[in-house]
Amino acid sequence: MKVLAAGVVPLLLVLHWKHGAGSPLPITPVNATCATRHPCHSNLMNQIRNQLAQLNGSANALFILYYTAQGEPFPNNLDKLCGPNVTDFPPFHANGTEKTRLVELYRIIAYLGASLGNITRDQKVLNPNALSLHSKLNATADIMRGLLSNVLCRLCNKYHMAHVDVAYGPDTSGKDVFQKKKLGCQLLGKYKQVIAVVAQAF
């Protein structure tokens, strides 16, 4: 449940906020109507592509900022500490239909958004003076929120999908500090790898 309190619930509240909101929303509402809070942009796919390109463009810089801020042994042992060994990361098939790709993208961004929330929270405590890292993390999370909204709009408008089942990564709040640093590094390494493939697929 900690994962919900940490990053997922605020994220979903933002995404699914409607008039009368205040009671907790189900993560995947079964009977949710396919309606969006705001009218979708006319050129959604273009916006999605741009947002993916934006994320892809900044992913490597974020990765470098992160592992540099963690100190030794991270910068010199990237393969061992920051390898993209994230077991439960949602899959992505670049050769699938647009609908499939959008659904998979939605899952990936939801997963990444939650994980990024955990990383941001941890780094504010562990590296309170790494302001550029915080700023980059926040900016990336902002873009992801917008991207998730656009993907949802697209799924809703074109494919009439009201909800997508999503999964989230492990919560780091109970981990020790070194493990937090390592998990964050692995996640960002994976993010850098995946976002390049996804951006290419759209």
Next chain:
Amino acid sequence: MALFSAFQTTFLLALLSLKTYQSEVLSEPLSLAPESLEVSIDSARQCLHLKWSVHNLAYHQELKMVFQIEISRIKTSNVIWVENYSTTVKRNQVLRWSWESKLPLECAKHSVRMRGAVDDAQVPELRFWSNWTSWEEVDVQSSLGHDPLFVFPKDKLVEEGSNVTICYVSRSHQNNISCYLEGVRMHGEQLDPNVCVFHLKNVPFIRETGTNIYCKADQGDVIKGIVLFVSIFEEPKDFSCETRDLKTLNCTWAPGSDAGLLTQLSQSYTLFESFSGKKTLCKYKSWCNWQVSPDSQEMYNFTLTAENYLRKRSVHLLFNLTHRVHPMAPFNVFVKNVSATNATMTWKVHSIGNYSTLLCQIELYGEGKVIQKQNVSVKVNGKHLMKKLEPSTEYAAQVRCANANHFWKWSEWTRRNFTTAEAAPSEAPDVWRNVKSVQGHCVVTLFWKPLSKLQANGKILFYNVVLENLDRPSTLKLLSIPAPANGTELTLDRCSYQIHVTANNSVGTSPASVIAVSGDPGNKEVEEERVKGTEDGFCLSWKPQPGDVTGYVVEWCERPGDPLCDLQWKNLGPNTTSTVVSSDAFRPGVRYNFRIYGISTERIPYLLEKKTGYSQELVPSDNPQVLMSNLTSYSFTLSWKDYAAESQPGFVQGYSLYLKSKAARCLPGSEKAVLSDDSICCKYKIDNPKQKTFVVENLQPASFYEFFLTPYTSVGEGPQGAFTKVTTPDEYSHILIRIILPMIFSILLIMILCYLKSQWMKEKCYPDIPDPYKSSVLSLIKSKENPRLTIMNVKDCIPDAIEVINKQEGTRKSLTETEPTKPTYLYLLPTEKSHSGPGPCICFENFTYNQAASDSVSCGHVPVTPKAQPSQLGLLTSSENVPKALGKNYVNSLGEIPAGETNLNYVSQLASPMCGDKSSLPTNPPEPALCSEYKTQMAIPMGLASPPSITLLDEGEHDH
């Protein structure tokens, strides 16, 4: 006896009951052993928590017991800790005890056992140990999981300088594990084949975000690590307490450094006073208030304790309350009885005890500086008289106090401003005058300098000017000039006056300043001397006057070019003969004029000397306009009489004349000089600044020169200007002019006459119908071979004769070389006599054209050689054939002329029929008029004119 028996029975019963009770409680000592021992782990703090109870105690029984606890590591025989823990035990009470391990508990298996004993004085016979409990094993390694490598302790927080033990647990025996701290490998001790321990001593503080310690295996991708947080926690500094009112103590301190990521919010400060035993938890990190006890406690011993997650830090302070009094600022501060020179300051202080005295300090500020400082002892009310003040001056007075007996700190200042009263001006104004004579009157302009603040003693309201006529002493005239005027103008008659000037404020009048004006202005002519200024000003000196002189005055204008001039003066004593005049208004390049006056005993100024000079001389600002005159072949004269040397920013000492010429050497009186543009020229130096003309001599005729004249001062020459060009005239040019001009005039005159008489000239020189008698050919013929030749008369023509002219073929001679040919006449008809005179016919030939033509046909006569074929002649005689032949040749000339023969041969035509042409006689009898007729020239091709093809032109071909 019965009573004794009863008592004995009772005693025995009681003893029996006690025995029974004792047998109930203590009959089985093993039953007081600790039971239900449980051991748990707090990994964060690396603690073992023990929990047990003693069951076999009686209800409500409470005994002091001691428990001996043994802790072994790895194996039970390896006991690493033994401790006796004493406590009071109740029945079924859960007892707790904790032990912090230096070694991370995950690194090794731990076992715990304990036993207990009664440690109560009531039952000393029961003080023996119970049996040991069984070993309780604590093995965290078994629950770690399946990772190949672990490092402990996680997120350990230690204080800087402490010792830390770190270990790793490896699941593989084969791998070599190496561990690093900040990139430096650590060397440890093998606890068992899978566990290695590292002892870090005196750990340093590296950063707030912790220190990464990691271990990695030689094989595989395994890296595991921990973060060690090191905290710095210093004791508080500058701990101090004081009181301001003897009711409250205010203690302050500077918190020591407390660096460490996880410890920032865990600080707390406690103040403890040992004499009273009171303690207070401070709300703030740097200060705390303490209520002074009403029981007249004098001595205080404070302990300030700072505490964080890891440890405590304390500082102590022992003091007497009366020695730590920081008085409140004085109040009810007033400045009273303010006169021109005195004022009294009064104030009150807060009492700090019945018998204490305060020391108060008074400071008097004038114009931002402390001018008086005084200490005064005060009980409650303070008073201080401030003397020697200046009239009409603003002052500030301030007072502060401290404990006189045991000085601790001054109170804050309390400040008051005040202004002293005015007084009459103390000094006479400094007066000077300027005297001019206008229309028989004496116009006196009086100037005075405003009194300084110290002299004025208040605000000057007006100036009184009293005019005393020295010739009529009883006549006085009073003028009142309101301030802030610094002068006035008076129109006086020729009489002598003495002028008294006084300054007045609201309190009184200043002493009078006296100056006299005589009837004679006394502006005698004094020669002006030059004086050199320096950075410090002008150093002026003058000769002492033999008579009685009451003083000297130096007068000058600070703005010489300005009509208002800004007149300045300086009063000097009678024994002074020099002074330095300096002013911020002096500017470089400005000429200042100084006048030195002596003041007679009658207070009449008279001019002694004049001085002039520059505070700093500059180079001339402009160059003179030079006029050139008297230009000859060898010299010219330059003049610059309009140049105002006095207006230059320096004394002009002379002039430099630069002369450029093609000559390599400079003329006598000049020297070579290099200009700013690196060109070389000759320089004449004119040392006399009054010389305004210069003759440049020894020049070359018909030569080009350039000159440039510039003045110079002691600093340098004037600005570089343009050179003026001049060319000396040729030596003979005047002669040429005397000849050429009249010639040109004459030619012009002739041309005008010719134009006016053009008709006459035409008739005379080139008439439309030339007069053969005036022909040059005729004259040529006459003059050469046949002087008898003359114009043929018609009657002289012999119609039956052909004149044949012999001509040598193949000779080409010019006209001038042409030998005259002898004409030969073939007489077609017998003549009566041989005609030996000149030929009867004349032809005109144009010699201007083709040489070949002139060679081949020297005349219009048909050249007929003696061998001429009759057929050819026949052709010639046939007038019908002429056009035919002409047409044929003409066609040829157009279509068949070779490229090299395209020259035209112009032949001057002779009128036909030719004289003596017999064939033409029957049809065209000769007419005298035709003989001398000119025919229009016609261009014919060379071929037509060349022999032997002979062509004649008939009249029809001429009339175009």
